[in-house]
Amino acid sequence: MKISFVVPTKNSARTLDACLASLRAQTHAAVEVLVVDNGSTDGTVRIAGRHADQVLQWGPERSAQRNHGTERSTGDVVVFIDSDMVLEPHVAAQIVERFTAEPDTGALIIPERSFGEGFLARCREMEKLLYVGDAAVESPRAYRRELIERIGGWNEDLTAAEDWDLADRTRAVATVGRVPAWIWHDEGRIRLRATFAKKRYYGRWIDQYVRMHADSSGSKFARTALLRRPARLLRHPVLTAGLATLKLTEAAGLAIGIRDSRTTAGARTP
Numbered sequence: 049m050k051i052s053f054v055v056p057t058k059n060s061a062r063t064l065d066a067c068l069a070s071l072r073a074q075t076h077a078a079v080e081v082l083v084v085d086n087g088s089t090d091g092t093v094r095i096a097g098r099h100a101d102q103v104l105q106w107g108p109e110r111s112a113q114r115n116h117g118t119e120r121s122t123g124d125v126v127v128f129i130d131s132d133m134v135l136e137p138h139v140a141a142q143i144v145e146r147f148t149a150e151p152d153t154g155a156l157i158i159p160e161r162s163f164g165e166g167f168l169a170r171c172r173e174m175e176k177l178l179y180v181g182d183a184a185v186e187s188p189r190a191y192r193r194e195l196i197e198r199i200g201g202w203n204e205d206l207t208a209a210e211d212w213d214l215a216d217r218t219r220a221v222a223t224v225g226r227v228p229a230w231i232w233h234d235e236g237r238i239r240l241r242a243t244f245a246k247k248r249y250y251g252r253w254i255d256q257y258v259r260m261h262a263d264s265s266g267s268k269f270a271r272t273a274l275l276r277r278p279a280r281l282l283r284h285p286v287l288t289a290g291l292a293t294l295k296l297t298e299a300a301g302l303a304i305g306i307r308d309s310r311t312t313a314g315a316r317t318p
Contacts, residue, residue, distance in 0.1 A: 049144045050078040052123030056113035060131035061091040063234050068099035076140035084113040111202035111210045127190045134232045142227035143190045154195040154222030155188035164235030171290040187215040188224050208250030209257035244301040251305015
């Protein structure tokens with residue numbers, strides 16, 4: 049069984065080498081790596097050329113990049129990895145094992161942990177651990193080719209919440225399983241100002257997702273895992289306070305982004 053890893057990039061030089069090296073270090077031999085770049089101006093393309101089987105140029109956003117990578121890939125399974133992620137070496141082998149043993153399973157979740165620099169990165173690490181096993185948060189990343197093609201791939205109208213949208217459409221038609229090996233997400237150094245700006249930018253597509261999936265979106269925002277495990281939060285009161293600050297900053301950014309989206313839409317309405 050051949051595994052195709054599709055990695056969208058744009059100015060990802062800080063993290064890309066570690067990401068692609070982890071894909072090349074997989075214990076399963078039948079692996080191909082496709083990097084789909086979107087006009088990077090740093091060393092991204094040069095780094096990609098050292099590791100990838102194909103380095104493609106496509107845009108305008110990551111959903112379109114992932115779809116283009118899927119079209120150009122040749123594997124039986126397509127796995128979507130972000131350029132700031134590092135995979136443990138047995139991920140591909142476990143994907144093959146699961147799909148071989150579970151023929152009715154169409155997609156697989158690869159659980160995620162995080163690492164980074166500074167206090168807020170430690171808060172994020174605790175948050176990610178609380179989400180492990182939460183179906184409202186985790187989304188599949190590994191797909192049988194016939195399934196990802198049948199459901200139409202990624203929604204290119206969404207730049208944020210596109211993973212939620214794909215997960216909703218996947219679970220409506222297929223069984224989703226999971227592997228035990230981890231993805232490690234490199235958070236770098238988290239800054240509140242940048243976090244707010246990022247979430248404000250994403251807010252316009254979050255609003256669109258809510259309109260598209262009004263019946264299922266509430267649990268995505270509630271992040272109930274943070275409340276279901278109070279003992280872990282109480283054991284780390286300083287990290288919990290930092291996490292609360294981080295989540296409030298994100299919520300404020302999303303709220304203003306959604307407001308911006310609706311204001312723009314209202315201005316266009318005759």
